[in-house]
Amino acid sequence: MISKTDEHQYYFEVQLNHKEGRIGTLSAKDVTGTIEVATPPEFAGGVPDKWSPEHLFLSSLCSCLMTTFLAIAEKKRLQVCNFECSSIGQVKLYEGHLEFTTIDLFPKIFVETEADFTLANETLLKTYKHCIIANSIKSLLVHHGEVLVCKKQVA
The missing domain is CATH 3.30.300.20 (K homology (KH) domain)
Structure with a gap:
């Protein structure tokens, strides 16, 4: 969520929830939809075909x-x-x-x-x-x- 506290000062907020294994789901209160994220396959335990x-x-x-x-x-x-x-x-x-x-x-x-x-x-x-x-x-x-x-x- 974006909030403006004074001139040129802003706060942005996201939430990550663990789904399973090395996969999580990103969301934000002021954004529709979610993004699945995971460890990239280049690293041990990484998951292909997911945003890292x-x-x-x-x-x-x-x-x-x-x-x-x-x-x-x-x-x-x-x-x-x-x-x-x-x-x-x-x-x-x-x-x-x-x-x-x-x-x-x-x-x-x-x-x-x-x-x-x-x-x-x-x-x-x-x-x-x-x-x-x-x-x-x-x-x-x-x-x-x-x-x-x-x-x-x-x-």
């Missing part, structure tokens, strides 16, 4: 980039046809524990015309600075942003 904490970590970064970009684009009146983002996170043993050491981000922004490229690139750079999730992690973030022209549908 590692997937959700990378997903939160992509989602935050998208929502931040679209909010800034709206303020700048930048017309965006589409936004896609993929990410690859490298987990390594570091000082005796596993952690994400590097995350490569591949946002693709689709705009109406090449005339929007400069504004879209400026917006993307601002997004990197204002993404809450990106600002909250210690992993090295490597940005591979692209701005492309939307493909027109042929009638």
Whole structure:
């Protein structure tokens, strides 16, 4: 649940309930639906075909980039046809524990015309600075942003 206590201070809440084995169910009071999560199959006892904490970590970064970009684009009146983002996170043993050491981000922004490229690139750079999730992690973030022209549908 999101609550705003004062200017620029927010609280978010999720609930995890163990289901069976290494599987749990995530929910939030202010969100419809649930997400099943489990240990990834790369680790002992892992469960295939389920979202893992590692997937959700990378997903939160992509989602935050998208929502931040679209909010800034709206303020700048930048017309965006589409936004896609993929990410690859490298987990390594570091000082005796596993952690994400590097995350490569591949946002693709689709705009109406090449005339929007400069504004879209400026917006993307601002997004990197204002993404809450990106600002909250210690992993090295490597940005591979692209701005492309939307493909027109042929009638």
